[in-house]
Amino acid sequence: MVNYDEILSIPPYSMDKDQKHTFLTGVLKELSAHHYENCEGYRRIIDGLSYDIAATESYYDLPCLPVRLFKEYELRSIAEDSVVKTMTSSGTTGQQVSKIFLDREASANQTKTLTKIVSSYLGSTRLPMIILDTSAIVKNRAMFSARGAGILGFQMFGRDKIYALNENMELDVEGLTAFLEKHKGEDIFLFGFTFMIWQHFYEELKKSGYRPDLSRGILIHGGGWKKLVDKKVSPAEFKAALRDVCGIQRVYDYYGMVEQTGTIYMECECGHLHASIFSDVITRRASDFSVCEKGEKGLIEVVSVLPKSYPGHALLTEDEGIVLGEDDCPCGRKGKYFSILGRIKNAEVRGCSDTYATKFK
């Protein structure tokens, strides 16, 4: 069976294309067989596709599950009573949310993997941390929303934590001033969700005139650009705007999803999102799901070695992106690097009933 301790001892950006291919094929094939044995829904899909897992020669060939299925079905490969944590995506009201079931091992491995990836950016010393969100978000631990889980997950990289926003979503100027005074001359770790940072941190700073000195800050942010695209804010403008109000230089976006928590894709110094050895992205053509060329826009499939308690090791997302290259990013990290273009658009469908578009949102 998959030996996670061994896997997690490998440096996250150390394998070249061929090594990684062999490695991931081995692990993902094994995971597929495991889910086939233990998850009825997964087995039915594999059987429905008449796919022979044992004959898999490349993880590119493994069937991937559409992420939407996790909103509609409770897919798990463990007994109900071994579930220690159920994670949900942070859907807006009325939308169905994904449900992801974790046992103790899966939960621990997510944390370990995240640590591996993030500490390659932050170093292994824990830094003073500012959470660019409200303390209210993690109050209810019974149900882990993606935002709450993200914040909890990243907290272990910080010490002496402070929330930048109070429970009423207002900037805690007093607290921040004291915190920065105390940690003068130290590197500071900041974490938050892209839109929250823009709306409640950047906009508030701009309005208030308060200009904290965060020139030694390292910001990691995620959660997607959809709302900022609506506001016509580009990643470059986002960075520049933050630099203007608090002098921060090191700003890293990441791409990840609740269905594959742990194996996130961090942005490097060159502005590229990177796949670690624990996971990969494959861009596929909508016309036939064949693999895109480098530089060609496609639907994103994500694979991850982590999902063992639920069949989420190969997923077809509803995002589009472009693989920019592999093993040759100027930042020195191996593996694929890519960019995300956003969510696929709802199609204008012809037909006599007017309800299609609303039903399938």
Added chain:
Amino acid sequence: MLPNSNEIQYLCRGTADFELLPSLPKLTPFSQQACDFLAELSSEIMKNPESRQYPDVITFGFFCRKGNVSRLKEAYQGKIENRLGRGVSFHIAPSNVPINFAYSMVAAFLAGNACIVRASAKPFRQIDLVCECMNRVFAQDRFKSLHDYITVVRYPRSKEINDYFSSLSDVRVIWGGDATISEIRQSPLPPRSIEIAFADRYSIAVFDAKAMCAAENMTQIARDFYNDTYLYDQNACSSPRLIYWLGSEEEAQQASERFWTAIHESLQGKYTVEPVIAVDKYTAACRCAIDLGAEIKPWRDNLISRIRVSHLRADVIDYRCAGGSFFEYAATDLNALRDIITRKYQTISYFGEIKDKIAEFILSNGLSGVDRIVPIGKTADFTLVWDGYDLISQMSRIIDF
């Protein structure tokens, strides 16, 4: 009084005062004036070079031609002589089928009614094109007096405007499915008025496997099937969702390979699968595998999604997906249809000499659904009997003497 009148865009404005409509003389079904008008409209459409870009516009023009309308009239000989149109008809066309408004209007006009037609609020060129042609015909002296009978409008969602037009109407015709029907029904009708509502419905195809194996003109079959399905993203109520192969396992296997090969070929360069549709179709197939134990037949690419089921569960249609996703089932008789057909089922399209067999099956089993049995390629052809209603009879009244 007409509310929010600045929200209403007139594409073809007949009467200046809607309040006068109820007092217009009712026409007899297939009146000479109406038939002459349609013949003229047909030539106006057919000779307009721009029409050629829109097969749906040309098809409508073709429908209105003198020869066709005369034939339709013949079929009503003996049934319409003591009838008159009910009066004012109000039509709510679906938002995604541009030309539907025109058929709805023609049916009501031929039945003898004045028409207020709400066309799709989306700016489809086809709608303007047809209205421009109508306006040119109405500009001719001999049709001027008919113009009062026809008004085509576009307006954004508005209960007030729906209320107003509904209050004038003797017949209300609602397209656009369940959601639109319940929205429009918020607006009351006068006590004597009637309504024809086209609800969300689904359709299937029954193909004789042996006939498919022996068919000579696969190109034509593919073209016909395209018109039934992909032309409207397989989302028209008459588009088949399920292919019922009539024949043995083996025959069905052979027939389906032959059939889908031809369809696949015909789709090349003609139909593009949007990313969201590709994901929808794959997700739908996975759902079917999980819940129905379906077999997902890979078909080279994402143009065609084939979902093979070994038995027809009553709720199979709830697993449908638009944009080229088909359930397939094979049996030597039609009995399995009994388990699935409800009033939600509209059309059965067929291939092979099986029309009578299907009709006999529906009738003898007293099924609550299926109102049309048409050959492959004809599911979207507009006929005056639609969805189980004879539109001419429904929209006219009898003077019994």
Added chain:
Amino acid sequence: MTNLELYNNAFKEAFGVEEADLAGLEYQGIANWDSVGHMNLVSLLEDAFDIMMDTDDIIDFSSYEKGKEILAKYEKTI
């Protein structure tokens, strides 16, 4: 105009072809004689000869020559 002239004119108008192109012309044989052009042709012929064609005949009308046979059924000798 003779029946042949009426017949030929309908083709010329429907497809924008010349007299010399008519012999041997088939459905789907030229770009303009597609399903849309076909409807155009049938409308023009029905108007020119003042006839009502049956659906089967409209479908069978597969070439310039075949059309002549079909019109014969409507007592129009070309």
